[in-house]
Amino acid sequence: MSDTVIDTEALGEKIVRVLKTIYDPEIPVDIYELGLIYDVLVNEDYDVKILMTLTSPNCPVAETLPLEVEEKVKSLDAVNNAEVEITFDPPWSQDLMSEEAKLELGML
Template identity: 75%
Template sequence: MTDKELEVIGDKIVNVLKTIYDPEIPVDIYELGLIYDVFVSEENNAKILMTLTSPNCPVAESLPVEVEDKVKTLKEIENCEVEITFDPTWTQDMMSEEAKLELGML
């Protein structure tokens, strides 16, 4: 698979991630800065490194499953694994300008 093909698949994954919203904040998880990295292997397996707004997040169990399930709907993806990390800890500084604007922080 070429770098260009991997980039296209990565972009498709990001587009899927932008359809998933934090239930407490009306902004998608990508713009919130909860997605730290997206990896796609030569075997078309995706790995998403992400965080939550807090370790006590009410969707700590369901959000990673939703991310996995939605990414797996892409025909290019064989499997998806989500890894949750709290290093670095999420802060509001990680939000995109679009997210900050949406939340009236700009």
């Protein structure tokens, strides 16, 4: 048994920082603040699974955005592998946006 404790919380924060560098091409707000990221899971092998959605099923970046998320998260030293799963359940709505995103878009 190893003595190393995986600080998944710190890794989770690093992942969130990376996610905040990825923007929806149609909205000048990052995908995290937009509420497109539903869950970030990290296991003891440093494998990351991200459950995310898109603003709509026919989003113009439906093919490229998940790949960008995977690549950027995989680029973190502590991450072994990253997988993105797209879901539309629940469907994305403006209610999922952070206050910061709503403010940025003049919705508050």
